[in-house]
Amino acid sequence: MFYQETIAAIATSSKNGSISVLRISGEKACETVSRIFFNKQGETIDLCSCETHTIHYGFIKNEKKELLDEVLVLLMKAPRSYTAEDVVEIHCHGGSFICQMILNLLIQEGVRMAEPGEFTKRAFLNGRIDLSQAEAVMDVIQSKSRIALENSLTQLRGDVKEKIRALREMILQDIAFLEAALDDPEHISLENFSDTMKEHTGTLRQEVAHLLKNSQNGRLIREGIRTVIAGKPNVGKSSFLNCILRENRAIVTDIPGTTRDTLEEEMMIGSTLLHLIDTAGIRDTEDTIEGIGIDKAKTAIGEADLVLCLLDTSVPLTKEDAYVLEETKNLPGVILLNKSDLEPAWKPEEMQDKFLSDENLQERKIIFFSAKTGEGLPELEEYLESLLIQEKISYNDELYITNARQKQALVDTAESLKQLAQSIEAGMPEDLYSIDLYNAYEALGKIVGETVEDDIVDKIFKEFCMGK
Numbered sequence: 001m002f003y004q005e006t007i008a009a010i011a012t013s014s015k016n017g018s019i020s021v022l023r024i025s026g027e028k029a030c031e032t033v034s035r036i037f038f039n040k041q042g043e044t045i046d047l048c049s050c051e052t053h054t055i056h057y058g059f060i061k062n063e064k065k066e067l068l069d070e071v072l073v074l075l076m077k078a079p080r081s082y083t084a085e086d087v088v089e090i091h092c093h094g095g096s097f098i099c100q101m102i103l104n105l106l107i108q109e110g111v112r113m114a115e116p117g118e119f120t121k122r123a124f125l126n127g128r129i130d131l132s133q134a135e136a137v138m139d140v141i142q143s144k145s146r147i148a149l150e151n152s153l154t155q156l157r158g159d160v161k162e163k164i165r166a167l168r169e170m171i172l173q174d175i176a177f178l179e180a181a182l183d184d185p186e187h188i189s190l191e192n193f194s195d196t197m198k199e200h201t202g203t204l205r206q207e208v209a210h211l212l213k214n215s216q217n218g219r220l221i222r223e224g225i226r227t228v229i230a231g232k233p234n235v236g237k238s239s240f241l242n243c244i245l246r247e248n249r250a251i252v253t254d255i256p257g258t259t260r261d262t263l264e265e266e267m268m269i270g271s272t273l274l275h276l277i278d279t280a281g282i283r284d285t286e287d288t289i290e291g292i293g294i295d296k297a298k299t300a301i302g303e304a305d306l307v308l309c310l311l312d313t314s315v316p317l318t319k320e321d322a323y324v325l326e327e328t329k330n331l332p333g334v335i336l337l338n339k340s341d342l343e344p345a346w347k348p349e350e351m352q353d354k355f356l357s358d359e360n361l362q363e364r365k366i367i368f369f370s371a372k373t374g375e376g377l378p379e380l381e382e383y384l385e386s387l388l389i390q391e392k393i394s395y396n397d398e399l400y401i402t403n404a405r406q407k408q409a410l411v412d413t414a415e416s417l418k419q420l421a422q423s424i425e426a427g428m429p430e431d432l433y434s435i436d437l438y439n440a441y442e443a444l445g446k447i448v449g450e451t452v453e454d455d456i457v458d459k460i461f462k463e464f465c466m467g468k
């Protein structure tokens with residue numbers, strides 16, 4: 001065990017609910033709670049002598065024996081607990097005031113207030129979970145869609161840990177063989193070792209490349225599909241956003257910290273999270289296509305996974321429409337012929353002749369739409385769902401590394417393996433291989449937390465919520 005101190009925190013949300021949970025972890029968890037926990041007869045309940053994984057009914061009283069609350073106490077003794085230490089949970093009546101009083105009482109009794117994420121950090125430092133699992137805990141809490149949740153649970157189960165362990169094991173065996181051969185050249189021959197290494201490196205590179213490719217989908221799963229709504233001013237972008245969100249009102253969330261220039265909203269299409277970005281900045285420009293709004297829109301387009309291009313059918317097509325299509329031509333997307341409730345000023349063929357020479361654009365689905373009447377909305381949703389689920393995110397039982405830190409470690413691993421492959425190809429001496437092998441081994445270790453520095457570990461856990 002790394003810690004002696006016993007810590008406590010309120011584990012439930014600060015809003016009033018029907019119950020609240022306080023969590024206490026550490027060597028003194030049982031004896032501390034025992035001092036403030038009484039049965040109906042007013043006798044103390046000695047949790048230290050109770051069986052693990054039991055629930056106890058009783059009352060919390062302060063030092064003057066005044067009643068604070070009627071509670072249930074859950075006992076989970078080391079090592080079979082969340083932190084692998086003795087853990088006691090006090091389930092009291094909901095209400096932040098009661099909870100705070102009990103927490104204050106525990107602190108008076110010598111327990112320290114836990115830092116955010118400290119329970120999970122202890123689970124990690126006590127070896128119960130690895131870093132990929134610890135990060136999955138946070139992802140589970142923050143999951144915004146069923147797919148994201150399933151993915152985080154897979155990671156929490158330890159699938160990433162197992163995969164990385166297997167890859168590291170492969171590398172370690174090569175390192176061991178190489179070191180042994182260099183130490184004892186008389187008995188261990190390195191003949192043909194380059195060929196073996198070439199094969200091993202090829203396999204490792206494939207595996208890492210596959211994980212990296214999946215991590216792109218991982219981001220989509222976790223953060224949603226970044227979907228830009230593009231179009232010249234007045235084409236109906238804001239109306240479109242309102243229209244699509246109104247249908248999904250119950251699951252719309254505002255995203256804090258968004259700028260006034262791009263309006264961002266989230267919604268679900270089927271089981272996929274769509275992160276919609278209205279490039280409202282374009283509105284700020286005059287009739288030229290230069291300006292700050294354009295830069296912001298360009299940035300949004302550069303980071304997008306999908307684009308919904310709006311064209312106004314009630315006014316003639318302009319060079320701005322051409323500009324919008326040109327700028328977004330490399331993204332998958334949909335062309336929405338908006339305001340189709342009004343008298344059309346042009347026919348779709350005209351657009352095709354004028355603008356759709358690029359083959360990427362020819363592949364785009366074209367939908368007659370009206371942000372005013374909602375025409376085309378079911379068709380759009382159906383199309384998006386099929387596009388997102390079946391083609392863009394072929395979600396299955398694969399591993400999706402969703403975390404940016406873990407992804408960077410994969411990128412570093414891939415780089416070391418690439419250098420290794422180059423050394424082998426160039427016929428470099430075998431002792432040089434071990435440097436790249438070590439680097440790849442270390443980089444992979446960062447994912448599971450075996451080779452990360454303490455300050456990075458601290459930073460990761462600080463992002464957690466209180467009581468977790």
Ligand code: GDP
Nearest residue numbers: 233234235236237238239338339340370371372
């Ligand atoms: P934005 O500048 O692209 O965000 O465009 P707005 O959403 O502000 O819409 C510009 C104008 O077009 C507003 O007066 C809307 O009411 C109108 N508008 C938008 N969509 C439609 C539509 O489908 N049909 C009709 N008739 N008017 C629309």
